[in-house]
Amino acid sequence: MIPVLICALISLGVADNLDTLYPELEHSRTIYVVENGPQLSVMAEQSKVVSRRGGNATLPCKIQRDQTLAPNRKMRIKWTKLTSDYLKEVDVFVAMDYHKRSYGSFHGRVHLQGSSPMDASLVITDITLEDYGKYKCEVIDGLEDGTTVVALDLEGVLFPYFPRLGRYNLNFYDAERACRSQDAIVASFDQLYDAWRGGFDWCNAGWLNDGSVQYPITTPREPCGGKNTVPGIRNYGVRDKDKNQYDVFCFTSHYKGRFYYLIHPSKLTYDEAVRACQKDGAQIAKVGQMYAAWKLLGFDRCDAGWLADGSVRYPISNPRRRCSPTEAAVRFSGFPDKKHKLYGVYCFKGNN
Numbered sequence: 026m027i028p029v030l031i032c033a034l035i036s037l038g039v040a041d042n043l044d045t046l047y048p049e050l051e052h053s054r055t056i057y058v059v060e061n062g063p064q065l066s067v068m069a070e071q072s073k074v075v076s077r078r079g080g081n082a083t084l085p086c087k088i089q090r091d092q093t094l095a096p097n098r099k100m101r102i103k104w105t106k107l108t109s110d111y112l113k114e115v116d117v118f119v120a121m122d123y124h125k126r127s128y129g130s131f132h133g134r135v136h137l138q139g140s141s142p143m144d145a146s147l148v149i150t151d152i153t154l155e156d157y158g159k160y161k162c163e164v165i166d167g168l169e170d171g172t173t174v175v176a177l178d179l180e181g182v183l184f185p186y187f188p189r190l191g192r193y194n195l196n197f198y199d200a201e202r203a204c205r206s207q208d209a210i211v212a213s214f215d216q217l218y219d220a221w222r223g224g225f226d227w228c229n230a231g232w233l234n235d236g237s238v239q240y241p242i243t244t245p246r247e248p249c250g251g252k253n254t255v256p257g258i259r260n261y262g263v264r265d266k267d268k269n270q271y272d273v274f275c276f277t278s279h280y281k282g283r284f285y286y287l288i289h290p291s292k293l294t295y296d297e298a299v300r301a302c303q304k305d306g307a308q309i310a311k312v313g314q315m316y317a318a319w320k321l322l323g324f325d326r327c328d329a330g331w332l333a334d335g336s337v338r339y340p341i342s343n344p345r346r347r348c349s350p351t352e353a354a355v356r357f358s359g360f361p362d363k364k365h366k367l368y369g370v371y372c373f374k375g376n377n
Contacts, residue, residue, distance in 0.1 A: 064091040067145070067164045067171030077180045078278035080152050083138055084175040086145040086162035101165040102137065102145045106158055107174070109213060109234040114161065118147060130155065154179070154210045154278060181278035182320035183212045183220040185227050186312065189335055189360045192229060197266035200232040200273035207334060208313035209275035210234070214258075216276050217241060221258055231272040236263045238271050277313035282375035284310055284318040286326050292367035298331040302372035309333045310373040315340055319355050329358050330369040336360050337368050 066089045076082035084104075101121045105114035116128040118135045127135045130153070138146040145162055157179050163172045188194060188203055195203055204211050211234040217225075221241035228249040230240045238261040245254045264271070289301055302309045311333045318324035319340035327348035329339045337358040341349035349356050361368070 065089070065164065065166050065169035065171050067162060067173045069162070069173045069175045071175070073176040073178055075178045075180060076152050078152055078154055079281050080279075081148065081150045082152060082177055084147045084149070084160055084162070084177065086147065086164075086173055086175070088143040088145055088164050088171075090143065090166065097166050099167075103163045103165070104135070104147045105161050105163070107161060109158065110236060117160065149177070152177075152179070154181075154276070157210070157213070157276075178215075179276075179278045180321070181216075181276055182316045183216050183225070183274055183276050184209070184312070184316045184355070185229065185231055185272055186275050187229075187272040192272055193270050195232065195273055196268065196270050197232050197236060197264075200271075203273055204275035204313075206311070207275060207277075208280070208311040208317075209277040212274040212276035214239070217274055218258060229272050230259070230261055231274040232264075233274060236266055237261070238264050238269070275313060277317050279321055280314060280317055280373075280375075282373055283307075284314050284322075284324065284371065284373050286328055286330060287370050287372045289369065293331070293370055294365070294367060295331055295335060295363035298368070298370035301370055305372060305374075307372040307374035310371040312336065312338070314373050315371060316355055319353075328369045329356075330371045332371060334360075335363055337366075338371075 068087050068089065070085045070087065074082050074084055086102075086104075099121060101119070103119045104117040106117050107114055117131045118127045118137070119125070120137055125136070127133065131149070134150045136148050138144055138148050140146075145164060147160065147162070149156060156177060159174055159176045161172055161174050164170060186203060186207065186209075201211055211232060213234050214237065217233060217239060221243065224243055225241050226243040227240055228242065228246075230238045232238055239258050240249075241258050242249050242254075243256050245256060246252050250259050287301055287305060287307075293301060299309050309331060315324075315332060315338060319342060323342045324340050325342040326339055327341065327345075329337050331337055337360075338355055339348075339358075340355045342353050344350055344352055
């Protein structure tokens with residue numbers, strides 16, 4: 026006997042009739058269940074929002090919900106920040122009905138825009154460098170849920186950094202501390218890529234915030250991956266954060282305060298420079314503050330001066346003879362002897 030496969034959308038009653046009328050047939054039953062589709066979706070009007078340190082930003086998140094459903098006061102809105110390696114999420118803000126809570130460094134700085142019951146957009150105020158990154162908006166409504174991801178980008182400047190010890194002396198955690206000490210954070214790959222697209226060329230490998238080590242090349246040459254290679258970002262991959270040592274790429278943004286070259290009757294040793302800034306009601310400036318003033322404000326000064334890390338640098342926005350003749354740049358004069366070498370000094374006076 027040849028088995029017969031009966032595939033149909035049938036009720037149990039019809040199936041029983043078939044059993045009675047044709048008991049000799051072998052058949053199987055296929056039952057199709059048709060749903061109306063998702064009753065909740067979450068979307069962002071834009072995938073990236075750009076702001077600056079000290080500013081505010083609204084990360085968009087809109088809820089689309091089946092209008093036939095009754096309002097649900099237990100609908101839960103949760104915002105989290107994704108770590109640079111995407112291995113975990115950091116709680117930012119949770120809201121359900123009248124219950125709202127912010128977490129960690131975001132406490133008191135975040136709230137829902139709430140322009141309508143379907144608006145789950147997150148407002149972040151007094152933005153810090155650490156706020157840079159990707160955020161996930163998750164909405165849970167009973168058995169339905171939806172998510173969307175929005176990136177918060179910052180206007181700023183990336184710069185390479187190594188300490189007085191010399192090149193390739195920082196493990197990943199030392200690199201984090203080094204950037205923080207210079208009013209910056211460890212840069213992301215996206216920030217390095219944007220800098221490379223803007224013409225940034227640097228032949229020394231540095232840490233990025235995902236634990237990888239990379240460097241940008243716009244003009245291929247023998248010591249930097251080979252002269253017959255194509256321009257691009259050279260990638261050493263993810264390295265051991267404790268054992269491996271490299272330089273670091275730092276990122277900083279706008280600041281609240283005044284960066285300036287201190288007019289002083291004489292050149293100074295490092296300790297004298299520190300005291301001179303303090304006497305002027307300021308502090309000796311940090312490397313990140315010089316880069317921010319140079320890149321974001323067009324600061325230009327052809328006088329080498331001490332900075333907080335013991336380096337001597339000067340920012341040139343308008344290239345000219347004897348002052349970075351070929352390019353706009355922060356010029357680096359090394360780490361001179363603090364006790365005997367004499368230079369000017371750059372100071373920073375913050376806004377309280």
